[in-house]
Amino acid sequence: MKVLITLMLTTFLISCNVKGNKEAGNKEVVNKAFKLIETREVKNLGATSYTYEHIKTGAKVVYLDDGSAEKVFGIAFKTPVVDNTGVNHVFEHSVLAGSKKFPHKSLFSELDTKNIPTFLNAMTGTDFTVYPFSAVEPKSFDNLMDVYLDAVFNPNVLEDENILKREGWRYDRNPSNNELMFNGIVYNEMRGAFSNPYRTLFYKLDLLTYTDDMANYRFSSGGLPSAIPNLTMEHLRETHAKYYTPSNSIVVLAGKMDINKHLALLDEYFSKYDKTEKAVLEVQKTPLKDVLHEETYPAPQGSSNIYFYTTLMEPKTSTPELAFITSLLADYEISPLKKLFKEKKFSGSFSFSNDSSFQPRGSIIVQGANKSEIKEIRTLMDKKLLELADKGIDPEVVDLALRDYKKELAKSQYSSQRAEDLSANIATSYFYYDKPLFTVSDDKIKVLEDLAKDPEKIKELIRKYYVDNHNKFEAFFTPDPKGLEEIAIKEKETLKKYESSLTPEELDKLNNDIKKFNEWTKAPVDKKITDSIPSIKLSDLKDSQISTVERDVEEIDGVKMVNNHINTYGINLVSLKFDSSGLTKEDKLKAKLYYGLITSSSTEDYSYTDISNNLTKYFFAFNLSNNTNIIENTTLSRRFTVNFEYLQDDSKEVYKTLDNLFFKNKFDNKLEIKNRLNLYRDALINTMSDSGAVNKAASLKSLAMVNPYYNYILEDQLSFDLIPIINKILNNYDEEFPKLQKDMKEIQGKLFNKSNLVVFYANEGNYDNFKKDLLPLLDKIKATPITPTNYAKSEKEKLAIIAPVQNGTTAWGNNLKYLGYDYSGKYKVMSNMINEYLNNVIRIQNGAYGAWFSLTLNDDMIASTYRDGEIDKTLETYENIPKFLESAKDMPQDVFDGFKLKSMTKYYQSYTPDQLLALSYTRYLYNINMEKLEKEKAEVLATTKDDIPEFIEIMNKFVENKNYN
Numbered sequence: 016m017k018v019l020i021t022l023m024l025t026t027f028l029i030s031c032n033v034k035g036n037k038e039a040g041n042k043e044v045v046n047k048a049f050k051l052i053e054t055r056e057v058k059n060l061g062a063t064s065y066t067y068e069h070i071k072t073g074a075k076v077v078y079l080d081d082g083s084a085e086k087v088f089g090i091a092f093k094t095p096v097v098d099n100t101g102v103n104h105v106f107e108h109s110v111l112a113g114s115k116k117f118p119h120k121s122l123f124s125e126l127d128t129k130n131i132p133t134f135l136n137a138m139t140g141t142d143f144t145v146y147p148f149s150a151v152e153p154k155s156f157d158n159l160m161d162v163y164l165d166a167v168f169n170p171n172v173l174e175d176e177n178i179l180k181r182e183g184w185r186y187d188r189n190p191s192n193n194e195l196m197f198n199g200i201v202y203n204e205m206r207g208a209f210s211n212p213y214r215t216l217f218y219k220l221d222l223l224t225y226t227d228d229m230a231n232y233r234f235s236s237g238g239l240p241s242a243i244p245n246l247t248m249e250h251l252r253e254t255h256a257k258y259y260t261p262s263n264s265i266v267v268l269a270g271k272m273d274i275n276k277h278l279a280l281l282d283e284y285f286s287k288y289d290k291t292e293k294a295v296l297e298v299q300k301t302p303l304k305d306v307l308h309e310e311t312y313p314a315p316q317g318s319s320n321i322y323f324y325t326t327l328m329e330p331k332t333s334t335p336e337l338a339f340i341t342s343l344l345a346d347y348e349i350s351p352l353k354k355l356f357k358e359k360k361f362s363g364s365f366s367f368s369n370d371s372s373f374q375p376r377g378s379i380i381v382q383g384a385n386k387s388e389i390k391e392i393r394t395l396m397d398k399k400l401l402e403l404a405d406k407g408i409d410p411e412v413v414d415l416a417l418r419d420y421k422k423e424l425a426k427s428q429y430s431s432q433r434a435e436d437l438s439a440n441i442a443t444s445y446f447y448y449d450k451p452l453f454t455v456s457d458d459k460i461k462v463l464e465d466l467a468k469d470p471e472k473i474k475e476l477i478r479k480y481y482v483d484n485h486n487k488f489e490a491f492f493t494p495d496p497k498g499l500e501e502i503a504i505k506e507k508e509t510l511k512k513y514e515s516s517l518t519p520e521e522l523d524k525l526n527n528d529i530k531k532f533n534e535w536t537k538a539p540v541d542k543k544i545t546d547s548i549p550s551i552k553l554s555d556l557k558d559s560q561i562s563t564v565e566r567d568v569e570e571i572d573g574v575k576m577v578n579n580h581i582n583t584y585g586i587n588l589v590s591l592k593f594d595s596s597g598l599t600k601e602d603k604l605k606a607k608l609y610y611g612l613i614t615s616s617s618t619e620d621y622s623y624t625d626i627s628n629n630l631t632k633y634f635f636a637f638n639l640s641n642n643t644n645i646i647e648n649t650t651l652s653r654r655f656t657v658n659f660e661y662l663q664d665d666s667k668e669v670y671k672t673l674d675n676l677f678f679k680n681k682f683d684n685k686l687e688i689k690n691r692l693n694l695y696r697d698a699l700i701n702t703m704s705d706s707g708a709v710n711k712a713a714s715l716k717s718l719a720m721v722n723p724y725y726n727y728i729l730e731d732q733l734s735f736d737l738i739p740i741i742n743k744i745l746n747n748y749d750e751e752f753p754k755l756q757k758d759m760k761e762i763q764g765k766l767f768n769k770s771n772l773v774v775f776y777a778n779e780g781n782y783d784n785f786k787k788d789l790l791p792l793l794d795k796i797k798a799t800p801i802t803p804t805n806y807a808k809s810e811k812e813k814l815a816i817i818a819p820v821q822n823g824t825t826a827w828g829n830n831l832k833y834l835g836y837d838y839s840g841k842y843k844v845m846s847n848m849i850n851e852y853l854n855n856v857i858r859i860q861n862g863a864y865g866a867w868f869s870l871t872l873n874d875d876m877i878a879s880t881y882r883d884g885e886i887d888k889t890l891e892t893y894e895n896i897p898k899f900l901e902s903a904k905d906m907p908q909d910v911f912d913g914f915k916l917k918s919m920t921k922y923y924q925s926y927t928p929d930q931l932l933a934l935s936y937t938r939y940l941y942n943i944n945m946e947k948l949e950k951e952k953a954e955v956l957a958t959t960k961d962d963i964p965e966f967i968e969i970m971n972k973f974v975e976n977k978n979y980n
Contacts, residue, residue: 117549128917
């Protein structure tokens with residue numbers, strides 16, 4: 016399935032960013048430790064691929080020579096999951112907490128103040144762990160590659176239990192009541208993750224799917240909060256010894272580089288190992304019982320029942336073929352299973368999805384299911400699948416699906432996280448199919464093209480996957496509003512029971528261990544250790560340049576047309592930005608409903624099915640949103656934005672579709688609209704349990720106490736006020752539907768207002784064709800004068816947001832100008848210093864998953880935390896920011912220069928076409944020109960420790976105001 020419903024977990028996207036010209040030169044191996052085993056063109060990436068094998072260990076290295084200035088490194092290890100302790104996840108966090116060559120206990124935090132990466136991270140998957148980074152600055156790339164290799168092969172966590180306690184889990188004391196508690200970065204991360212109802216739901220589905228005791232996908236690779244405290248040092252050591260070998264890895268390199276130099280560095284680490292076997296995943300072998308399981312999942316009041324009809328595939332099933340078959344069956348309005356479900360008018364929203372694991376499953380999912388209907392749903396679906404296996408799929412559906420999948424290939428250069436995407440996808444292809452390039456090249460599309468041309472093969476696969484395959488079951492999940500509360504109670508009982516079981520001597524030891532750990536986290540690191548981390552100096556920086564986009568602006572009939580000179584690889588990128596400053600609060604809520612319902616119905620020229628098909632055939636993207644920006648604290652830019660992407664050859668169909676959606680929409684599909692409202696409501700309800708949403712709410716609320724305009728942004732990004740409105744519609748749907756239709760048509764008229772309209776466009780060399788296509792559409796839009804609406808400040812007494820999450824967040828906000836200061840580049844250095852301090856204390860010492868300090872383009876200052884189990888300590892940490900800055904006066908010059916270095920990161924970035932368009936709009940909106948950017952850069956470089964007293968003065972005022980939430 017191409018697009019999953021809201022409750023499905025996110026997967027990696029397959030794409031890549033390409034820039035520059037290829038580096039000339041011979042890629043034959045000079046280092047005799049490797050042999051070149053394959054060379055091929057990867058046209059969709061504009062690259063030549065070289066695959067090497069390390070002779071001693073058999074380790075594979077894939078180098079994509081695409082000429083990009085952004086160089087990529089990634090090393091992935093196959094890491095099967097054997098329990099719920101999260102051992103692979105904890106190890107991934109611990110790897111960059113010091114190594115043999117670079118023993119700094121906060122190594123990861125030091126790296127981006129000593130180097131300039133464009134991406135720096137590590138990720139734990141369900142069956143492999145990947146360590147990617149990228150950099151434009153060449154010396155930084157060389158430094159980081161050495162650090163990452165030493166970290167994965169020689170991590171200090173194998174000898175130092177304090178790293179496990181910090182990164183994984185430990186016993187701690189609650190500072191507010193001295194009660195025993197669990198703490199640790201991964202523990203708090205997963206505690207927050209499992210606050211999301213769907214995380215628990217899918218974990219339970221995993222248990223039903225993979226019933227064998229040691230089946231890999233039965234376990235949570237991230238770790239269950241209740242099981243993470245079972246993780247031991249011995250388990251960590253065994254995991255590293257078993258999985259972290261060159262033979263069980265694959266290395267990905269990309270960009271313009273001296274490949275032989277990097278192969279030599281790899282050999283330094285690889286040559287210390289002998290060849291070993293790749294790790295083996297334990298798969299589900301026992302046939303599943305085809306029964307209905309009735310389960311609950313922890314979710315807020317009002318959440319939906321969810322029905323699954325799940326079929327488990329054989330190991331090593333080709334997921335591209337499986338996904339294509341699943342798409343044919345149910346992704347489109349003309350897909351046979353979706354048509355059947357809608358024709359029968361069953362309750363709920365229907366989807367059919369598959370995951371992309373080594374042993375994948377396909378699931379029919381009905382969100383908002385009625386239990387009395389599920390028997391008939393199952394019977395009809397089975398009957399239809401059997402019919403399709405005999406008679407085949409309508410060729411129109413096949414053509415639509417193939418076109419849909421080909422769009423993915425056309426956007427290969429649009430990866431926003433190139434290092435992560437390349438590393439993860441090549442690792443997947445290698446570990447699953449022994450074909451490293453399968454999912455990043457056009458090989459996958461060729462497989463699907465061959466399949467699309469073979470109706471008999473399609474029938475054969477439908478039969479194989481879903482008819483003759485009896486490895487299946489059903490599950491009906493009902494929400495349990497008390498589920499999260501019961502988990503928290505059980506945790507407290509576990510801790511209380513454990514503490515009461517201790518002897519006085521054991522209790523003293525426990526408390527002493529807590530004390531010793533806290534002392535370890537706060538102990539300074541020897542300067543020799545800090546100096547061992549490879550770094551660049553400000554004097555090393557060369558060829559830094561500010562990314563710019565040339566643009567032309569013209570006004571046509573009152574509309575500002577902005578043509579951006581960007582290579583978009585032939586794709587038209589369009590953003591229509593309508594002035595929405597006149598919308599009332601009631602209007603904004605209606606508009607949010609409109610964004611989700613605009614594609615739900617028929618129009619004067621098209622049926623609902625035609626609209627759906629056109630969006631799939633002719634558009635790469637189509638989305639609506641409301642975006643608010645605050646400029647200079649006093650000016651509010653509120654825009655209703657329509658973004659869409661398409662190929663020029665499809666322009667006729669694109670603009671006819673848009674004309675119908677904008678001006679001829681009937682909003683008459685009563686059943687589809689009801690299903691979408693149900694889905695939207697469920698998403699909103701469960702967003703209330705999402706740690707990220709809670710963090711965003713706290714941050715914006717704190718800023719709204721300074722500047723009331725932030726209430727607009729808060730409304731744009733969080734929509735909890737819609738829940739009672741949707742409930743009212745759904746509870747009396749037949750009577751409310753005519754009013755809803757009327758509201759949608761009325762708000763459509765308000766949204767499409769040509770007054771103050773700005774159009775942003777990119778596709779180098781195609782602007783004139785674009786104008787000819789767009790202007791007739793704009794001629795149909797009236798220009799109506801707009802009177803902006805205004806909000807008041809939030810009251811400081813309203814400091815708390817109550818949300819059903821297992822750990823919290825807190826944010827303090829203010830504004831430089833309100834405190835009496837005009838922005839200077841030196842404040843970026845200040846921001847980086849404070850950010851480092853908060854990360855060291857709140858994350859590294861206190862165990863929160865995230866903590867940061869930032870400055871916005873509007874000069875807003877915000878300190879906030881994420882998945883934070885010790886809010887009291889966090890508030891104390893915020894109050895101590897001036898004290899930290901006071902101590903920074905004695906900071907060694909090289910450390911201070913590191914914060915300046917981090918402030919230079921923006922001058923060594925790589926951007927995708929859509930990112931460049933967004934960057935151009937931001938600079939247009941805020942009137943940021945090259946002169947301002949060069950001035951900011953000069954101010955960063957001119958910053959000295961003599962500026963620290965001013966930083967202290969600013970942060971004293973920041974703390975005194977206490978605008979927090």
